[in-house]
Amino acid sequence: MPSLRDLKRRIKSISSTQQITKAMKAVSAAKMQKSQDQVISARPYARRIKNVLARISSHAEGSKLSIPSVKEKQDAVFVIVTADRGLCGGFNGNLIRRAMQEIKKFPKVGLICIGRKGRDFFRRRGYHIEKEFLGLGETIQFKKAQEIARLIIQKCMSGEFGTVYIMYSEFVNVLVQKPIMLKLWPIEAESGEGGAKEKNLDYIFEPSAEEVLAELLPLYLENAVFHALLESKAGEHSARMTAMDSATRNAGDMIDSLTLAMNRARQTAITKEITEIVGGAAALE
Numbered sequence: 001m002p003s004l005r006d007l008k009r010r011i012k013s014i015s016s017t018q019q020i021t022k023a024m025k026a027v028s029a030a031k032m033q034k035s036q037d038q039v040i041s042a043r044p045y046a047r048r049i050k051n052v053l054a055r056i057s058s059h060a061e062g063s064k065l066s067i068p069s070v071k072e073k074q075d076a077v078f079v080i081v082t083a084d085r086g087l088c089g090g091f092n093g094n095l096i097r098r099a100m101q102e103i104k105k106f107p108k109v110g111l112i113c114i115g116r117k118g119r120d121f122f123r124r125r126g127y128h129i130e131k132e133f134l135g136l137g138e139t140i141q142f143k144k145a146q147e148i149a150r151l152i153i154q155k156c157m158s159g160e161f162g163t164v165y166i167m168y169s170e171f172v173n174v175l176v177q178k179p180i181m182l183k184l185w186p187i188e189a190e191s192g193e194g195g196a197k198e199k200n201l202d203y204i205f206e207p208s209a210e211e212v213l214a215e216l217l218p219l220y221l222e223n224a225v226f227h228a229l230l231e232s233k234a235g236e237h238s239a240r241m242t243a244m245d246s247a248t249r250n251a252g253d254m255i256d257s258l259t260l261a262m263n264r265a266r267q268t269a270i271t272k273e274i275t276e277i278v279g280g281a282a283a284l285e
Contacts, residue, residue, distance in 0.1 A: 002261070002265075003265070004262060004265050004266060004269070007258055007261060007262040007265060008262065010258055011255055011258045011259060011262065014251050014254050014255050014258070015251075015255060017247075017251055018248055018251035018252065018255070021244045021247040021248045021251060022244070022248050024087070024240070024244045025241055025244035025245050025248060028237050028238075028240040028241035028244060029237075029241050031138060031237045032174070032234060032237035032238045032241055035171075035230065035233045035234035035237050036171065036234050036238075038140075038230050038234070039171055039227075039230045039231055039234045042226070042227050042230050043227070045223065046223055046224070046227045049216075049219065049220055049223055050220065052216065053187070053213075053216055053217070053220050056205075056209055056212055056213050056216060075106045075107055075108045075109065075162060075163070076106045076108075076109050076110075076162065076163045076164070076165065077109065077110045077111070077112065077130065077152075077155075077161045077162070077163070077164045077165070078099060078102070078103060078109060078110075078111050078112070078164075078165050078166075078167060079111075079112045079114065079148070079152070079164065079165065079166040079167065079184070079225070079228075080095070080096075080099050080111060080112070080113050080114065080115075080118040080122070080167050081095075081114045081115060081118070081166065081167065081168035081169070081228055081229060081232045082095060082096065082113070082114070082115035082116075082117040082118035082119075082121075082232070083115050083116075083117050083232070083236045084115050084116040084117065084134060084135060084136070085116070085117075086117065087240055087243060087244070088236055088239040088240035088243055089239050089240075089242060089243040089246075090239075091169060091177055091235060091236055091239035091240070092115075092117040092118070094169070094177070094179055095118075095167060095168070095169050095179045096117075096118060096121055098167065098179040098181070099118075099167050099179075102165070102167070102181060103127075109127070109128075110128050110129075110130045110161070111127055111128065111129045111130060112129070112130050112131045112132070112133075112148070112151070112152075113129055113131075113132045113133070114132075114133045114136070114148070114229070114232075115133075115134065115136075115232075116134050116135075119132045119134065130155075131151060133147075133148060136229065136233075138233070140226070140229045140230055140233055142222075142226055144229070145222055145223075145225040145226035145229055146222050146226075148225050149218065149221040149222040149224075149225045150218070150222075152164055152184060152185065152221060152225075153217075153218060153221060156185045161185065162185075163183070163185065163186070164183070164184040164185035165181050165182065165183055165184065166181070166182050166184050166224065166225065166228050167179065167180065167181050167182075168180055168182075168228040168229075168231055168232045169231065169232050169235040169236075170231050170235065171231050171234035171235040171238065173238075174238045174241070174242065175238075175242060177235035177238065177239055180228075180231075182224065182228070184221060184224060184225075185221075187217060187220070187221075
């Protein structure tokens with residue numbers, strides 16, 4: 001059985017840990033609120049630009065943007081968005097497991113890793129990483145999303161990339177972050193809001209629908225990447241806040257258990273001393 005000194009030392013150590021987790025919970029809660037506001041503000045624009053793209057694509061030649069007939073070097077490329085840090089429960093693990101399930105469906109893949117956790121995981125397993133983006137910071141900058149999107153466009157138009165998917169964790173609520181896989185390339189026309197009603201409408205494009213589509217596609221890809229980064233960051237903060245709240249409560253339970261054990265040890269020691277005193281006094285009689 002641990003001594004009183006050992007129990008006191010453990011209680012002090014766990015109390016220090018509890019203070020840290022409580023502070024991290026408060027910080028993550030503040031950051032989550034800011035990230036959540038950004039995600040909610042960005043969602044309407046993301047939906048709208050996708051709907052506009054779908055309408056224009058239906059009037060352009062074909063439903064997919066044509067890709068130069070260059071021999072593809074990859075069967076598929078996955079853009080994996082994870083966090084740079086841990087201590088956020090199953091946030092990174094859930095996304096990586098989903099990514100592994102999808103990656104195994106392709107004989108050959110390339111990866112673009114956004115976030116240190118995903119990069120480290122796939123690097124240890126020998127996957128080919130085309131590009132890595134680390135340390136995006138707490139505030140996602142649109143310039144970084146543009147850089148990633150332009151890399152994708154450049155590689156796809158040159159024929160180096162064939163099919164491109166982006167995988168990220170969608171922020172549902174504080175307790176739920178849902179792994180999402182979105183096809184970035186080739187871009188396929190989808191029926192948006194009111195698509196059925198507007199399907200038969202005739203639009204006049206100046207210049208042509210193909211030229212408008214060529215200008216709109218980079219904007220759509222940049223926004224899709226930016227939106228994925230915002231969703232992932234909000235999910236990361238909410239997952240970390242939940243994990244730190246759970247850790248704080250678990251630390252409290254451990255402190256209570258150790259305090260009870262310490263009190264029992266103290267009572268045992270007192271009882272033993274009293275018994276020895278009584279036994280010594282009885283021996284002197």
